[in-house]
Amino acid sequence: MNACCTPDGSADYAAVFDERFASRVARRYRRRGLARAERRIVEYASAAGVAGASVLEVGGGVGEIQLELLARGAASTVNLELSPGYETEAARLIAEAGVAERVTRRVGIDIARHPDVVEPADIVVLHRVVCCYPDVERLLAAVASRARCLVVFSYPTASWFTRLGVRISNFFIRRSGRSYQGFVHSPDAMLRSLRAHGFEPREQQRGIAWCVVAVAPVAAG
Template sequence: MDECCAPHVPEGYDREFNARFARRLAHRYRRDGLTPSAALVLDFADSIGLAGASLLEIGGGIGDIQLEALKRGASRTTNVELSTAYEPEAARLLDEAGLRDRVTRMLGVDLASTPEAVERADIVVLHRVVCCYRDYERLLGAAAGRAKQAVVFSHPPRTLFARFSARAINAWYTLTGNPYRAYAHVPDAMIAVLTGRGLEPRYREVSGPWHIVGAVRA
């Protein structure tokens, strides 16, 4: 597993996505495999053609989607992550699968700010990530620019309940001094970012609170 570190991690990510959270995700993955929403993300990537493909995941956490992509024939994966807390669990999972040499994990790289720091890949994945980032246009625009063939991302619904929940969560974070924030962006606006950069939406599925959108290079 190659590792690359940048010097700056935005405030809040290490606190919100900490070692305890990473351990819980890894335990659940070992026990149950991918979550239903993650499985839908991978199914879209597989429909594009994972055999021999490269995959870039933004905010991939413990790397479960990447592990399954490699098992389905992806040649190599890259993970760009803002929280350092996932790395021990990610390394253990890679060692258990014997796939460490086919993964690059980049720490502290904000793709929206420095897209040129990350090599292009056939398929770019953002699962449960856009709702954690304020400037969805820059993030999805950068993701589209790194994608040779396709982008797949997930987002919560833009319902009144989802918007109220995000505001309530953020109010609590403010009171507790946590700089992390959650966002409920407008789905059509997010999709428009991809279409404006030459990607055509062809896949839409729902799993629980997560809506999955897959777009291919037109």
């Protein structure tokens, strides 16, 4: 989803994360490459063995993480996105990379509500997505059911500063008449949810703004 917002009402979501927003994201990627947390996600996925792997990214935006994983040898990627606003820029990046036959993009699927409509993948990625969803346990349960080998996800640091920032942001979002809300979920609660579905942490890094965690099925450890 690429921003901290609830998915309730995809039309409202699309009004915020539109083609102009996607253009800024794509332009930044072309100029600067991946941001720090995104690089860490790619590193964790690569360390687990990305060569020949299938990748599912939930809320991948224009798909920059997927392009990097494909460049490192991933066999294919599937992107789930609620807003159609990313599709034009994503198509341009895919064409520039010459990987159109290895990328599938699907719009309008909420994996937490409809996990069975998505095929399982070796690696599942969620960057800046858990903070968008009110029922994070349901989201992570759905993701765990689709991941064969690894889940890599990021979440905002649960500091007082982050919580204050989210509250202020939510206030102004409500004032604007939109339904979006950001969340700072408990890291312990998220890990408990994944452990309940047979996953254990393998890698973890805490940054100033974002934490990145890689979890794998216990049997795969």
